[in-house]
Amino acid sequence: MPIEADVRKIILLVDDHQEILDFLTDDLCDDYDIVQAHNGHLAIEVLLRQHIDLIVSDVMMPKMDGFELCSIIKKNPNCQHIPFIILTAKNSLQAKIEGLEYGADAYIEKPFSPSFLQAQIRSLIKNRMFLKEHYSSNDNAGTINPPTIEEDFMDKIQQLIIDHIDNTSLCVEFLADKLNVSRPTLYRKIKMTSNLSPNELINNLRLKRATQLLNNGSYKVYEISSMVGFSSSSHFIRNFQKHFGYSPKEWGSKFQSERQVQFRFG
Structure with missing residues (x-):
């Protein structure tokens, strides 16, 4: 079930493999509006032009990996409130620590249960939005605003x-x-x-x-x-x-x- 029945949340999926994007989209599209990006640079372009409620990103990607993308987002006051979930095949403690240090809100190891990912998404959207109304849904949603x-x-x-x-x-x-x-x-x-x-x-x-x-x-x-x-x-x-x-x-x-x-x- 969506968090709010009258407002569908928008999730940005970031992965360089189209089959993974399609799998995640198929699993989540009943409850959320989905936007796809094939690397970190394209994900940033998405964030500049539209409102996003949560990001799910793979780590290993060309041009810009998931850790670098997470770091850039969490350092930007205009989008640092967006919950960020990292998906990765790396299961070492070092990788988990690295994800936390880059500011990730959740770290999920592959292979993972789709229901577990959905639970993490629901929890983060409901409880861990850094600024609930940082972006408005009007025409200024994609503009750069000074700190509130x-x-x-x-x-x-x-x-x-x-x-x-x-x-x-x-x-x-x-x-x-x-x-x-x-x-x-x-x-x-x-x-x-x-x-x-x-x-x-x-x-x-x-x-x-x-x-x-x-x-x-x-x-x-x-x-x-x-x-x-x-x-x-x-x-x-x-x-x-x-x-x-x-x-x-x-x-x-x-x-x-x-x-x-x-x-x-x-």
């Missing part, structure tokens, strides 16, 4: 969290006080633009910073726990494993071992 007030406010919130990431007392009240807004106003603004609660946003940014420190390989788990503001190592480990499916130790050791293999064998 909501974007500027979210940038300030995220920077404030990052600046105080090691503070165990970092909370909704702390943010509201620093930004000189009421707690209800802060909650409403964050929920409206990210569909997360303030505490979820804080937790997500803490965990994202933790992955960067783990990838560095220079810190122990208890040190990282303190550096990202968790009150205890056990609390940090539980949150990390729930979010990523790996314990911090597993994440760090697998990343380091795969990086050594990549270095040795290219």
